[in-house]
Amino acid sequence: MSSDELKRRAAERALTFVTSGMRLGLGTGSTAAHFVELLGARVRAGHLDVVGVPTSEATHRLAVQHGVPLTSLDDTPELDLTVDGADELDHDLRLIKGGGGALLREKIVAAASGRMVVIADQSKLVATLGRFPLPVEVIPFGYRSTALAIARAAGKLGLDPVLHLRSGSSGSPFRTDSGNLIYDCDLRAIPDADALAAALTAIPGVVEHGLFIGLCSAAVVAGADGIRVLD
Numbered sequence: 001m002s003s004d005e006l007k008r009r010a011a012e013r014a015l016t017f018v019t020s021g022m023r024l025g026l027g028t029g030s031t032a033a034h035f036v037e038l039l040g041a042r043v044r045a046g047h048l049d050v051v052g053v054p055t056s057e058a059t060h061r062l063a064v065q066h067g068v069p070l071t072s073l074d075d076t077p078e079l080d081l082t083v084d085g086a087d088e089l090d091h092d093l094r095l096i097k098g099g100g101g102a103l104l105r106e107k108i109v110a111a112a113s114g115r116m117v118v119i120a121d122q123s124k125l126v127a128t129l130g131r132f133p134l135p136v137e138v139i140p141f142g143y144r145s146t147a148l149a150i151a152r153a154a155g156k157l158g159l160d161p162v163l164h165l166r167s168g169s170s171g172s173p174f175r176t177d178s179g180n181l182i183y184d185c186d187l188r189a190i191p192d193a194d195a196l197a198a199a200l201t202a203i204p205g206v207v208e209h210g211l212f213i214g215l216c217s218a219a220v221v222a223g224a225d226g227i228r229v230l231d
């Protein structure tokens, strides 16, 4: 079974967490896109009555396309449930997110939600976070100084945070929905995610990092042998 098929199965299962009347955070990425599409089908069929807050402009467009009613955190500052993908998750439900460049809004929306459920295919579940390069969002002012501070915080000699580039472009830097830059930090393994998260948060030019700790309450992980719910 393809990884995309597994993502869709996880998204389908996550619909069982949704009930009418819920205020939902809508994640970003290919797995979350399956969820938005399936959610839209339920809404259009009259089976669910929900409102959603998208975590990116891309998800906003997708939700409109699939008929999911939308609100904003300004109008609806507290949400019941966020369903989002992840680049990696460990067995303590700590995550690396932001591969799609939406980590800032994703974290704000997750933090405003009573629950966050992550949907993923089995390949995302790891013993130790860090195989996926950690995205760190920085403001453009002084970004090269901020990169040096990130390398120091990561405590790895020779770590070279790499500026995330726009896909398919001629090397121009990727800009987030908030106009910031992203550094990808290839750490191979993050033995102490809490310490790294605290060190990154303390750097003035860092807006947010892709370590999501203490935010995810359950994960739906789809593998070839079935679906596991971790919580």
Ligand SMILES: O=C(CO)[C@H](O)[C@H](O)COP(=O)(O)O
Pocket: 027, 028, 029, 030, 031, 032, 084, 085, 086, 087, 096, 097, 098, 099, 100, 101, 102, 103, 106
């Ligand atoms: O954090 C994210 C976007 O910022 C995504 O959830 C993450 O990159 C997973 O993406 P996909 O579902 O396409 O594998």
